[in-house]
Amino acid sequence: MIKLIGTGVWVLAITLASVYFSLKMASAPKVDTAAAEREAAMEFVSGYTTTLPVIGEGGVNGYLLTKLAYKANKDLAAKQVVPLPQMITDELYTLLVGQKMIDVANAGSFDLEAFRGIVKEGLNRRFGEEVIAEVYVEQIDYLTTASVENPPPKKGVTLLKGEVPVVETEAKSSGH
Structure with a gap:
């Protein structure tokens, strides 16, 4: 025992x-702490749905519909004279219409990471500072002019449908 x-x-x-x-x-x-401070300095900016004409031989072949969202530096974004969503929409026209970044005839060759990188670089170059930290793709669609003029059901082609992270309620209430 x-x-x-x-x-x-x-x-x-x-x-x-x-x-x-x-x-x-x-x-x-x-x-x-440095990474935590950088993350605290960011805000989520939801972009507008942007309709861009796809111009080819003889005129407009179709329309590219994009909806992007961004993670932006709050302080640098507040310094901009033009509101961020409007400036982003203008820059998207410049990047997507002027540079032919997306070949709708060959949708399988679309490189999402390259697209995000080019959009981010173009926006930051336009701002003159590192305002945009990340680009999120909500959706990219292509509609032919024939499907817009005589809309039969489901003639558009979805090139990409992404997910955007959940936004905290504080960011939603700030109006951005």
Whole structure:
């Protein structure tokens, strides 16, 4: 009986000692305060649905409908004279109509990451500062002129349908 009690005390002492030393040796997770501050300085900006003409031989071949959203620096965005969504829409016309970034005839060759990068670089170049941190694609559609003039059901082609992260209620209430 004494051996059984001694064994129980020994197991209890070893368990308590191992818990004590494991807690003592464990370090607290390192918090990257710089990254947390950068993230706190960002806001979510929902873009407008933008309809861009696809111009080809002989006129307009169709329309590209895009809806993008952005993660932008609050302070730098507040310094802009023109409101951010309007400036973004204007820059999208410049980038997508002027540079022919999307080849609708070959939708399978569309590179989403390159598209996001080009949009981000073009916007930041236009702002003159790193205002846009990330570009989110909600949807990109292509409608032919024939489907717009005589709309049979479902003639448009969805090139891409993405997901935008959930926005905190504070960002929604700020009006952006």
